[in-house]
Amino acid sequence: MKILKRIKENKKTIPRLLLLAISAIIIMLLATSCTRALFLPGVSLGYFIWEDDNGKINISWSSDRKKVNFTGLLSTDGVFDDIEKSSFEEDDKIIISEKTFSFDCMLNEEDFTDSISFDCMDYSYIEVSLKIDGNADLNRINIGKFLNSPQEDNFRISPDYFKDLKTIPWFRNHPFVEFFKKLYSNKYLTFFYILLLGVVLIEILRITKFRPVKRKGLSILISYMVLLIIDFGFLVFLWYVNGH
Amino acid sequence: MSKAKSFFKKVGCIFISPEITNDGRSLNLFYKYFLGGIFVRLLFMPFFFQRDLLSTYQRAADTVFNGNIGSDFQQLITNIIHSVYFLLSKTLFPFINSYKDILLNQDTWVSWVEFVKSDNIFLILAVFKFLYFLFDIACIFVIMRLFYDGDARKKLRIFKYWMFNPIVIFVLYLFARHDIIGLFVTLLAFLLAKKKRKYWAVLVLAIAVAIRFFPIMVLPILIIYLAEKKKDYIIMLAIGLSGLVAIEAVSYVAFGKSVIFSLLNAEHFNYIISSKLELIVHDRIFIFLVVYTVLILSFIKLKNKSFDFLMSYCAMVYLLYVALSYFHPQYLLWSVPFVLYIAGRQKNMYYFQWVQFAFLAIVFIYWGDLITKFLFASFDHRFFIYLPGPIPLINRFYDPAKFVNIFRSIFTGVSLWMVYLIYLYNKKITRENELADKTGL
Secondary structure, three states: HHHHHHHHHHHOHHHHHHHHHHHHEEEEEEEEOOOOOOOOOOOOOEEEEEEOOOOOEEEEEOOOOOEEEEEEEEEEEEEEEEEEEOOOOOOOOEEEEEEEEEEEEEOOOOEEEEEEEEEEEEOOOEEEEEEOOOOOOOOEEOOOOOOOOOOOOOEEOOOHHHHHHHHHOOHHOOOOOHHHHHHHOOHHHHHHHHHHHHHHHHHHHHHOOOOOOOOHHHHHHHHHHHHHHHHHHHHHHEEEEEHO | HHHHHHHHHHHHHHHHHHHHHOHHHHHHHHHHHHHHHHHHHHOOOOOOOOOOHHHHHHHHHHHHHOHHHHHHHHHHHHHHHHHHHHHHHHHHHHHHHHHHHHHHOOOOOOOOHHHHHHOOOOHHHHHHHHHHHHHHHHHHHHHHOOOOOOOOHHHHHHHHHHHOHHHHHHHHHHHOOOOHHHHHHHHHHHHHHOOHHHHHHHHHHHHHHHOOOOOHHHHHHHHHOOOOOOHHHHHHHHHHHHHHHHHHOOOOOOHHHOOHHHHHHHHHHEEEEEEEOOOOOEEEEEEEHHHHHHHHHHHHHOOOOHHHHHHHHHHHHHHHHHOOOOOHHHHHHHHHHHHHHHOOOOOHHHHHHHHHHHHHHHHHHHOOHHOHHHHHOOOOHHHHHHHHHHHHHHHOOOOOOHHHHHHHHHHHHHHHHHHHHHHHHHHHHHHHHHHHHHOOO
C-alpha cells in the first residue's frame, strides 16, 4: 500500500516503471535463444519447423483462417521413427515409409493448424520440400526462427542444424539484421543523426537540469563527451554486427 | 554583440511574437518546447512512411524526369511544389538519382518493395519528409501570430500543444502526408482575415482550395465573417471559387480533363456524403451536409462574429466531418489548429485530441497492412511483410470490422463531445460579450 501511495505521489514514477517494464520485455525477447519459431495458429500463414527438448523434429503449418492446401515431402538417408500427427482431420492425408513420408492437408476457417513430429535416426540429412497451394513460397517456411527460410525448394536439415542455430546472435536475426545493415551502409549519416539527436537532448538539459548546477560548463562538456562515446560506440557496434 | 542580440530579438518578435521574445522566462519555455518538438520529429523522420509518400514523389519524379506536369492533375499545385522540391533535393543530394528507376516504376508493389529494401531508405525518407517539416514549423509560427495576441501564457500553451501534438506528428512523420501544405496556406488566409485584409484573405484561401480541396469547407464561414456589405458576399464568393476555376481552366486547356468533375466523381467526394439516412426509393439525407448547413446558418445568425467564433466554427466543421463521414487519418490534421485555439482556454480539448488519436490508431487497423505494419517496413521489409497483420489477429477471435467499428463509434462520440464543448465555449463567450456590453452601457 505504501508503495502504491508513493507511486501516486510521484508523477514521474509511473512513466519510469512503464519504461522499465517495456525494456525488460524487449531484453527478455532478445535474450531468448530458443529455436522454436513462434506462430499463432489461425493468424500466421506458413510452415514452422523446430526441434523440441526431446530431440524430436516438429513441423506445423497454420493459415490465417483461409482455405489453404499444405503439401510436403520429407526424405532421409537415415530412418524416420515415432511419427506423430496432431490435429489431423479426416481429409488430411499422410503416407509414411521408413525413409520418406509425405502429407497433403487442408486448413480452413475453422481448422487453424496441423502438425507432425518425428524422430530421425542415423541420418546425415533430412531433405524437405514444402508447398502452399502447390507453390514453393520459401519466405513462408520458418526453420527454428521466424524468417529463417531456406534458399531452395528442396532444402536439407543436418543433425546439428538446430544446435548451430542457437549460436547465431540476436543481431543476425530479423528485423535487426536489415536495420543494422542499412544504418551501416550510411554510417556517416547515422553518426550525424545520433549526434544531432544528442545535441538537441543536451541543449534541453542545458536549459533545464543544468541551469541550477554550479559547474554548468563542465556538465555540458561531460555530456558532449558521453554523446561522442555513445556515437562512436554505436558505429563500432554497427561495424561489428555487419561482419567485420 | 548587442547588435546581434537586438537583431535576433527583432526576428523573434516577427516570428515568435513580442510577448514571448520580451519575456526571458517565456522565451526559455518556448525554446524548451521547440527543442522537445524537434527531437520527437527527428526521431521519426527517417524511419516511417506510408505508401502514399512514395506515390507523391513518384508523380514528382515523373514531372522532373519526364517533363510530365500533369502527372497529378487533380493536385496540380501540390505536385508542382513537390516537383520543385524534388529537383532541388536531387541537385543537393545526387544519390537520389539512383532512385530514378524505382520512382518511375509503374508497378506499385515492386516499386514499394525496391524502395523499402534500398540501403539509402532512411536518408531518402528524411529528405522527402523535410519538406513537410518546413511547412510544419511555418504553420506553428503562423499560429503564434494568429492566436491570443498579448497573452504569452496561452501562446506558449498552444505552441507546446502543437509541438507535441500526436496528430501532427503522426500525419507528418509517421504517415508522411502532405496536407500540411494546404493547411499552412489556409492559416495564412486566416492571418490575413484577422488583419482585416478581407479580399486577400479569401484569395489566399482560394489558393489553399486549389492545393487541397478541404479549405472549401471553411470558405463560407470566412466569407460570412469578413463580409461587411452585401456586395462583399458576391465579390468574395467569386474570389473564393477563383482558385478552383483557375485550376479547372488550366487542367482543361493543358490536359483536356476537368478537375472539378473528376473530383466530384472520385471516391473522396463520396466520403463527404458517406453517412446518410435512407428514406424511400431514391430519397436519402446526407447527414454531414445537414449538420454543415445548420452550422453555417447558426454562424449567420450570430450577432457578434468575433475571431473566437470564427475559429470555433472552423473547429466544429472539421470535427463534425471526421465524426460523421468516412475519412483518411490525415484529414484529422485539418481540425488541429482550430481545436488548439479552443485548447488555449480549455486545456481538456488537447487531451481529447489524444483520446481521438488513440481511437484513430485502432480505426486504422481495418485499412490493412499498408497503414499498419508496412509503416515500419523500412526497418526490415521481409520481417514486416511476413509478420501477421492486426486484421488476421483480430479475425482469429472476433469479426475485425465489428471490432474496429466499435472504436470508430467511440471516436465519433468523442469528436461530437468536443463539438458540444466548443458549443458551450461559444455560449460562454457570448455571455461574456453581453455582460461587457451591459457594463459598457
